[in-house]
Amino acid sequence: MSDFSPTRRNLLAGAAATTAGLALGPRLALAAPGARARPGAEPVRLFSNENRYGPCEGALRAIRESVHLSSRYTALDALQAFRQRVAEEEGVAPEQVLVTAGSLEALSAVAGQYALGGGGVVCSELTFPALPEYAETLGGKVTRVPLDANLAHDLDAMEARVGPGTKLVSVCNPNNPTGTIVDAKRLRDFCESVSPRATVLVDEVYLHYLEPSPANSMVDLVRAGRNVIVVRSFSKIHGLAGMRVGYALAQPDVVKRLFQWRMALPNPLSIAAARASLDDKQFVPRMRKLTQEARRITSAVLDELGLKYVAGHGNFMWISLGADQLDLPARLAPHGFHVATVPSNPIPANISALRLTLGTVEEMRAFGPALRATLKGRG
Structure with a gap:
């Protein structure tokens, strides 16, 4: 693998590459x-x-079977059942789950809650730009910290930039667009150290592309009552980008505050598809x-x-x-x-x-x- 240092923080949503013939087993x-x-x-x-x-076949089937709901808003009992299902999946209480329109709504809600009126936000210089850009739009003071030599989050440098005005510290892991990760223990120690001073958001949208390990996710810190928010999405590995469904995990009082920033109503077809995707363990x-x-x-x-x-x-x-x-x-x-x-x-x-x-x-x-x-x- 080769590395290089990019020259600008802004993410280019582009691509290029590919192939030679390694056969699938x-x-x-x-x-x-x-x-x-x-x-x-x-x-x-x-x-x-x-x-x-x-999407998986179960999700496609759920969409087909739910088409008749296209003229309706999501039923409260269906939404509550989905929250319960997510809570069971993540080992948290339902009141610690905020269902959102993809991760973008969750990130925007977090930016609004913590940056409005000049709140300080610390993030990496080259990372998914939605949260810091929205924070700046709302008057937040964003501090962008360069990535380290391996194009991963420089947690030491980020912690050093946390000050009295810092309300939020954001870590995308794996990072978008570089795809790099930080050591799980180091990230957990970082969250433990920083969360008493500022809320720590960990964007885990791409986490499922890693080999499964309980240590990879920071959800255990949410379970332990820490001042940490974890964001997930069904847009990536679950193949439901067009359905717009994701969620944030946080303490109940934080979920209540973020709920006030919601900008979309849950889609009944999306909820059905996401639940079916969770049920397909293969x-x-x-x-x-x-x-x-x-x-x-x-x-x-x-x-x-x-x-x-x-x-x-x-x-x-x-x-x-x-x-x-x-x-x-x-x-x-x-x-x-x-x-x-x-x-x-x-x-x-x-x-x-x-x-x-x-x-x-x-x-x-x-x-x-x-x-x-x-x-x-x-x-």
Whole structure:
């Protein structure tokens, strides 16, 4: 794996990369969801960190069976049942669960609660920008701390910036867009040390791409009554980005305050789909293995082409680009691969990096020839 230092904090929701032919084992191939359209049938979106396999069959079935609820608001008993189900999953009380429209609503609510009126927010310089940008919009004073040499959160430097005016400290783990993680024990010690002085938010949207370990999550600190908020989403590994459902875990009084910042009503189809996805205990491990395979294939091609990158621990990779590669999105689009939201726009020179969303194993294999041809001047 190669590392590089980006030149700007702003996340580019783009991508680039891929393949060489490492075959899936029979059991993993059987575990994969149904075949998708071949590249070229429609543009393959390798940005936004969506799960290209889509939701599990149980979630799709729940959506189909709930279509008749599209004309209704979510029933209170259905929402309460979902909160209970999440609480059971996380080992917390239902009153410690705030259901939100994806993680974005949770992050916006947290920013509003702690930054309004000049509250101080400490976060990393290169991380998911929604919370700090919204905090600034509300008048918050945001302190951005550079990542360390490995492009991970520099917890020591972040703690050193916590002062009397600091209301919130935000850690995204795994970090978006670099995909790096911090040592679980070190993060837990950090939360224990900082939370008496400021609320600590841990964004765990990509946590399920890590091999499961109770130590990886900071939910145990919520259970222990600490001043910590954990945010999760069904948009990534669960494949429900378009359904907009996530949740925050915190102390009951914090949940009540965050509830006042809600900006959307729960979607009855989303609630049904998310609950069904929680019930499928095989889906997340399958997605994790398939993503690992896609990352391995991609890494092999990037190594072959001499590109520097951070392989990361989510469903994406952070890739450095040279000055002559900034138009890569536009050059790849004719091959049927969209690696940025607007492919015709070149990557700004002061960013010079792409965040690559990993597609299906089939898509990442097919993308290799296009990437080779484009970088070698044949596409």
